[in-house]
Amino acid sequence: MNILASEASRRVLRLGLLSGSFILFAGVIGMIAAFHEREVVNDFISLGQALLLATPFVTSYVATTRMTEAGEDPRVALAGGLAIGLLSALPTVILLLFNSDEYRYLLDASLKLIPFVAASYLAWKSHAQGNEMRQAAATWLISALLIGIVTFGFALIFEVKGDLRGVLVHVDRDWVEVVTFDHRNELWTGIGFLLAASAGAGLAGVIMRIMPDIPRRALLYGLGVTLLVGAFGETVRLILQENLDRDTLREIFRRDTLRQNSAAVLFIVSTAAGFLWAMFGGRAQSQFAALDNSSRHKIRNLGMLVFAALLLALPWLIGRTLSDVAVTIGIFVLMGLGLNIAIGLAGLLDLGYVTNYAVGAYILAVLTSIGPLGLFKGSFTFWMVIPIALLAAMCAGFLFAVPVLRMRGDYLAIATLGFGEIIGKLALSDWLKPLIGGAQGVQNIPKPFLFATELKNPEQLYYIVLVASLVTLFVSIRLNNSRTGRQWMAIREDEDVATAMGIDTARAKLLAFTLSAATGGVAGAIFAAKVGTVFPNSFTVFISINVLSLIIVGGIASNPGIVLGAVVLIGMPELLREFSEFRFLMYGALLILMMINRPQGLIPSKLVMHEVQAGVKTKVSTGD
Amino acid sequence: MFRNKSGEFSWVDFTIDVLRVLIVLAVVVGAWNTLSSGRISLAQWVNLLAAGLSQGSIYALIALGYTLVYGILLMINFAHGEVFMAGAFTTFFFAEALNRTGFLNEQPLLAILLMILFAGLVSMTVAVLVERIAYRPLRGSPRLVPLITAIGASFFLQYAFRGLYGSSFKAYPQVRALQGAVQIGDISIPVAQIFVFCSALVLMIGLHWLVERTRIGKAMRAVSENKEVARLMGIDIDWVILFTFGVGGFLAGSAGVINGLFRPQGVNFYMGFIPGIKAFTAAVLGGIGNIPGAMLGGLFLGVIEAIGPNLVLAGLGIPGANQLKDVIAFTMLVLVLIFRPQGILGERLSETKA
Numbered sequence: 001m002n003i004l005a006s007e008a009s010r011r012v013l014r015l016g017l018l019s020g021s022f023i024l025f026a027g028v029i030g031m032i033a034a035f036h037e038r039e040v041v042n043d044f045i046s047l048g049q050a051l052l053l054a055t056p057f058v059t060s061y062v063a064t065t066r067m068t069e070a071g072e073d074p075r076v077a078l079a080g081g082l083a084i085g086l087l088s089a090l091p092t093v094i095l096l097l098f099n100s101d102e103y104r105y106l107l108d109a110s111l112k113l114i115p116f117v118a119a120s121y122l123a124w125k126s127h128a129q130g131n132e133m134r135q136a137a138a139t140w141l142i143s144a145l146l147i148g149i150v151t152f153g154f155a156l157i158f159e160v161k162g163d164l165r166g167v168l169v170h171v172d173r174d175w176v177e178v179v180t181f182d183h184r185n186e187l188w189t190g191i192g193f194l195l196a197a198s199a200g201a202g203l204a205g206v207i208m209r210i211m212p213d214i215p216r217r218a219l220l221y222g223l224g225v226t227l228l229v230g231a232f233g234e235t236v237r238l239i240l241q242e243n244l245d246r247d248t249l250r251e252i253f254r255r256d257t258l259r260q261n262s263a264a265v266l267f268i269v270s271t272a273a274g275f276l277w278a279m280f281g282g283r284a285q286s287q288f289a290a291l292d293n294s295s296r297h298k299i300r301n302l303g304m305l306v307f308a309a310l311l312l313a314l315p316w317l318i319g320r321t322l323s324d325v326a327v328t329i330g331i332f333v334l335m336g337l338g339l340n341i342a343i344g345l346a347g348l349l350d351l352g353y354v355t356n357y358a359v360g361a362y363i364l365a366v367l368t369s370i371g372p373l374g375l376f377k378g379s380f381t382f383w384m385v386i387p388i389a390l391l392a393a394m395c396a397g398f399l400f401a402v403p404v405l406r407m408r409g410d411y412l413a414i415a416t417l418g419f420g421e422i423i424g425k426l427a428l429s430d431w432l433k434p435l436i437g438g439a440q441g442v443q444n445i446p447k448p449f450l451f452a453t454e455l456k457n458p459e460q461l462y463y464i465v466l467v468a469s470l471v472t473l474f475v476s477i478r479l480n481n482s483r484t485g486r487q488w489m490a491i492r493e494d495e496d497v498a499t500a501m502g503i504d505t506a507r508a509k510l511l512a513f514t515l516s517a518a519t520g521g522v523a524g525a526i527f528a529a530k531v532g533t534v535f536p537n538s539f540t541v542f543i544s545i546n547v548l549s550l551i552i553v554g555g556i557a558s559n560p561g562i563v564l565g566a567v568v569l570i571g572m573p574e575l576l577r578e579f580s581e582f583r584f585l586m587y588g589a590l591l592i593l594m595m596i597n598r599p600q601g602l603i604p605s606k607l608v609m610h611e612v613q614a615g616v617k618t619k620v621s622t623g624d
Numbered sequence: 625m626f627r628n629k630s631g632e633f634s635w636v637d638f639t640i641d642v643l644r645v646l647i648v649l650a651v652v653v654g655a656w657n658t659l660s661s662g663r664i665s666l667a668q669w670v671n672l673l674a675a676g677l678s679q680g681s682i683y684a685l686i687a688l689g690y691t692l693v694y695g696i697l698l699m700i701n702f703a704h705g706e707v708f709m710a711g712a713f714t715t716f717f718f719a720e721a722l723n724r725t726g727f728l729n730e731q732p733l734l735a736i737l738l739m740i741l742f743a744g745l746v747s748m749t750v751a752v753l754v755e756r757i758a759y760r761p762l763r764g765s766p767r768l769v770p771l772i773t774a775i776g777a778s779f780f781l782q783y784a785f786r787g788l789y790g791s792s793f794k795a796y797p798q799v800r801a802l803q804g805a806v807q808i809g810d811i812s813i814p815v816a817q818i819f820v821f822c823s824a825l826v827l828m829i830g831l832h833w834l835v836e837r838t839r840i841g842k843a844m845r846a847v848s849e850n851k852e853v854a855r856l857m858g859i860d861i862d863w864v865i866l867f868t869f870g871v872g873g874f875l876a877g878s879a880g881v882i883n884g885l886f887r888p889q890g891v892n893f894y895m896g897f898i899p900g901i902k903a904f905t906a907a908v909l910g911g912i913g914n915i916p917g918a919m920l921g922g923l924f925l926g927v928i929e930a931i932g933p934n935l936v937l938a939g940l941g942i943p944g945a946n947q948l949k950d951v952i953a954f955t956m957l958v959l960v961l962i963f964r965p966q967g968i969l970g971e972r973l974s975e976t977k978a
Contacts, residue, residue, distance in 0.1 A: 029787025146745055153718045153742040160721040167717050169790040349768050351775075402639045403962045410700050410771050414904060415961045418954040421901070425951045430944030506636050541897075545779060552772060585783035591776025592758045595769055 016087025019059040024091035030170030040230030056088040060205035085202025119144035221274030315459035324458035330465030338519030344557030346512035347492030352420035358539040360524025371444030382448030393521020401513035427536035441535025555601025654939030678817035680926015681824035685879035686903035689872030695913040702774035705900015706781035711747030711877025723797035732801040747877025786893035795890035905957040911967025
């Protein structure tokens, strides 16, 4: 009993069950089976299995960090790692038993037992809190009844359906196959494998943590690189394809996955590199710090130059498919930077940003289309329409901003969400069908021309997006440091004080909405030109949520953060098909996690960071 | 008219006033055209009204959850629509099982009662979990922070349930007792609509009793009045907040079942989003934080949504007016937020809350 009561064991129990519930949840919603489709290393490990093992590994790594900080014995840590590994597998094992034909009765039995056990626990707790016997009895009766209704319901459902799969669609053979490591038919062998693998991963996490610093960092680096390259094997192959001949490529990859040999080589090389960096990296950094200002500046400039050259040459380096992804990322960078003016700088949570995107896209579509709905049948070109789309989006932003100026922060968010929905429904309606085509949308949008060459490939469109993004980046950096920018920040922090300081808040807010709308319009126009058809289903609330998520994850009011956010949140689901199904699940989870644990984002803006460090809990200001 | 408090001319006020005039004009012209053309008979109006009331009572049940939480925490629980979905979606399987065993048609009343309890409890669990995991750590932070978390929770729940139960639409089984219509003169009202209205009424009376007559209701009112003082009076704030989320969740879940039985197109993971926003509209319409307000607001919104397209939009000569039902609802949302953010019954709110 004494062991269970200690701080360390309670932490192990909590973390282990947390990781176990995560694995169970990921399995039940189909994530593990979907990730299993993608092999990290050919015939060795899939992404699903990696997820299965990485969870206990990371959990016990974290637990050990805490334990060594608390000065626990390494043996205790090892036992903790083992326990975390086993606990991580436990919920999945239980579901496996429930799902099997022989042990289905366990599900029935536990559904019948749960109300009694839970009610007794609650009654005992109520009694322990000093309530009277009568009250505890009432607690028991009511909770047993209520919990009983739910468990009875589920028992009936499973009895009628005959198995779990009739309800939980992803508790299927694929899932069983992954979690039992391909022992679908021998249940106990499979469970043994699962428990052993999970316990091993838990132990590995502990060993990794209590290792000396330098090999630990090297190994972590090697593992991370191998896992990333393996998971994004398809992407890496597409990049290499541009620069390597076929036979070499075939030696490294089998279709889209790393071969075992190449994975081993990659692991050794990257571990060695990590080792060298861990040994000498510190010295290099201190040498860099010891340099005088002008030479440091030179090195930085050189770095910037290399980066700029890389950006310019990107389409040639990565090929067509990835250039297409890069264009999509660029469109979202544009929108992210735009929306950031409203959310990050002025603190106005605009959930209807898709409106501007839709306005830009439809303006371009209607003006340039050579189809039946085109107004001018090609006499307008892409370049003439871009400024029109920009102005139209600004007008839309202005018009929608006027009525909401007086609203409080959270009402403003819902009202703008309402605008977005209204625009979506109107685009679908019969009323506007003669103009914008209803559900079929506007088709036959020509690609832009530049000096008589048609920019029809993503490699060429990339440059349009790049230029637009750079211009927007420049404008938003300048805005950040301008008088208006400081007015916005004042409004974000406290609107009343800002008014008292003589800031015309209505004007500043209108400006924020209007400017933020501008890039949305350009992004929409580029999107329309890229896809060639515009229809209402591309303009849902999900676009707004996408942009919001990338701002929050990257770092509110932080330009590099937004670019990173777009690359990660937009790029990842585009590159890994398996991710795209769980895209909004992950966005949702990320929004919650970021708000709770890291409200300043991955790359915090200096100002927000400053506020956080100053102890002011300014996350996103309320504007009220 | 176009002056602000200090008597200066203000463009914002001017634009808002112009907007106000335009809307009144559109409503009057549209209604006049429709009524003078006599396209819709009295019986049809009554039918629309009944449909609107029954749809509105579902909105009212969801709106109560928004209002209860807002009354206590001053936060918009954006994920409430998904709590509604969770109950409705899960109970689909229960309803189907009850139908398979034949119980649903033998004992319709009892079966529906069981389903409502089941859905209510499932939704309650979801609501309580969301509060515990996503909202409690952020209590006391600026208003937009929990709102962003709530948006995250909303999309997380949608796609979690999509993962759990699949993405297809699932239609509730038909209950024989709810089919047919009641004939009064030349007006016939479907039994299902009467059932929806009555069960919502019963639930609302139950809520009223809970809030006004019980100990925990008293605690809820105390916490919504002043958290610090309530804490000093020995009230466990965390428990009261959790309980409030639970009650809101229960009402949303039961609304989910009622909605499922009432609407033939079925349930899926996305079903909660739009009704959620509409119910929020209803809550604001009645004055957010105000319980009778949410009930009235819901009914009012349902009626407007049913009658509005036919009365106003059709009168203005807009084709396919019934497609624009949602547009009417969201326009209402924006208009209420612009012109009367304190709602119809909003007088009771103090400055700090409004």
